[in-house]
Amino acid sequence: MEIVALAGGVGASKLLLGFSREMDPRALTVIVNTGDDLVLHGLAISPDLDIVTYTLAGAVNPKAGWGLRSDTFTALEILRRYGREHWFNLGDRDLATHIHRTALLRSGSTLSEATDAIRRAWGVAARILPMSDRPVPTLIRTEIGTIHFQEYLVKHRTELTVEEIIFDGVEEARPAPGVLEAIASAAGIVVCPSNPLISIGPILALPGVREALRNRRERVVAVCPIVGGKSLKGPSDKMLKQLRYDVTALGVARLYSDVVGTFIIDVQDAAQQQSIEALGIQVVVRATTMRTPADKERLARAVLGALHQRAQAGAAS
Numbered sequence: 001m002e003i004v005a006l007a008g009g010v011g012a013s014k015l016l017l018g019f020s021r022e023m024d025p026r027a028l029t030v031i032v033n034t035g036d037d038l039v040l041h042g043l044a045i046s047p048d049l050d051i052v053t054y055t056l057a058g059a060v061n062p063k064a065g066w067g068l069r070s071d072t073f074t075a076l077e078i079l080r081r082y083g084r085e086h087w088f089n090l091g092d093r094d095l096a097t098h099i100h101r102t103a104l105l106r107s108g109s110t111l112s113e114a115t116d117a118i119r120r121a122w123g124v125a126a127r128i129l130p131m132s133d134r135p136v137p138t139l140i141r142t143e144i145g146t147i148h149f150q151e152y153l154v155k156h157r158t159e160l161t162v163e164e165i166i167f168d169g170v171e172e173a174r175p176a177p178g179v180l181e182a183i184a185s186a187a188g189i190v191v192c193p194s195n196p197l198i199s200i201g202p203i204l205a206l207p208g209v210r211e212a213l214r215n216r217r218e219r220v221v222a223v224c225p226i227v228g229g230k231s232l233k234g235p236s237d238k239m240l241k242q243l244r245y246d247v248t249a250l251g252v253a254r255l256y257s258d259v260v261g262t263f264i265i266d267v268q269d270a271a272q273q274q275s276i277e278a279l280g281i282q283v284v285v286r287a288t289t290m291r292t293p294a295d296k297e298r299l300a301r302a303v304l305g306a307l308h309q310r311a312q313a314g315a316a317s
């Protein structure tokens with residue numbers, strides 16, 4: 001069964017690791033947010049693509065969820081000495097990936113091609129697609145002005161107030177080759193438990209993606225990233241609140257109601273089941289926090305189970 005997953009970074013990659021153990025990873029295509037991408041020190045950095053690749057390769061720093069295991073930060077120290085920006089923690093080993101990606105892009109490769117070369121070098125069997133080959137930086141309007149998402153997240157540690165989220169240039173961008181085709185042909189589509197506003201939001205904002213998902217709504221299963229009114233990972237809760245969305249599973253379900261047929265919510269939020277079902281979404285209640293490898297595999301099995309069920313219902317009707 002060919003599965004497509006829409007993914008951000010750390011939260012998504014935990015579930016993806018579960019999938020890679022519970023199914024043939026060659027049947028998995030991951031469409032990754034690139035709104036977080038930035039250029040620093042002349043290097044093209046794609047945090048979410050790297051988080052997904054390193055995680056599936058078993059090479060991610062397990063504590064942070066980003067960067068490489070056992071990395072050191074000597075180059076960053078020297079960049080600091082030179083008076084260069086050093087708020088974004090680029091590890092020495094991780095730098096090799098950014099140098100390689102930048103060189104490939106400079107010699108004419110697309111981001112899709114560079115991403116494929118990197119995941120092959122790490123021996124990752126799943127297909128990893130950037131959402132677009134064109135940069136679509138996510139900008140955050142705050143009280144100090146409009147800044148790049150990474151500046152909001154890392155430099156300002158999410159302490160500024162989010163007034164607006166801008167996907168810069170998204171109207172002119174196109175989904176990367178294979179993105180719409182993968183959505184159209186997959187047996188099942190998973191929306192990972194990533195930030196709905198700044199991880200899944202940029203993918204959905206690309207011309208044609210939302211419509212492609214709407215056409216497959218019955219086969220789309222999302223895992224809720226909000227549990228008990230809090231983010232599983234990152235600033236989703238804070239951002240939802242500041243932009244006046246409900247910080248609940250129901251609030252996220254409303255954002256996804258046109259594209260998602262099944263929503264997996266946590267046992268803590270079971271009381272919201274009926275209100276979510278009233279949106280025309282089927283609800284599955286499970287333990288969704290992923291701390292251990294067993295948690296990741298259990299949730300992956302639950303998602304695959306829901307997808308199988310929808311595929312069978314589709315075949316029967």
Ligand code: FO1
Nearest residue numbers: 008009010036047050066067088089090154
């Ligand atoms: N996240 C941080 O919170 N602080 C960092 O200094 C940081 C550095 C970094 C370097 C490379 C990389 O691939 C990711 C990095 N991240 C860092 C994580 C990343 O910025 C975010 O988690 C994602 O963009 C959100 O999905």
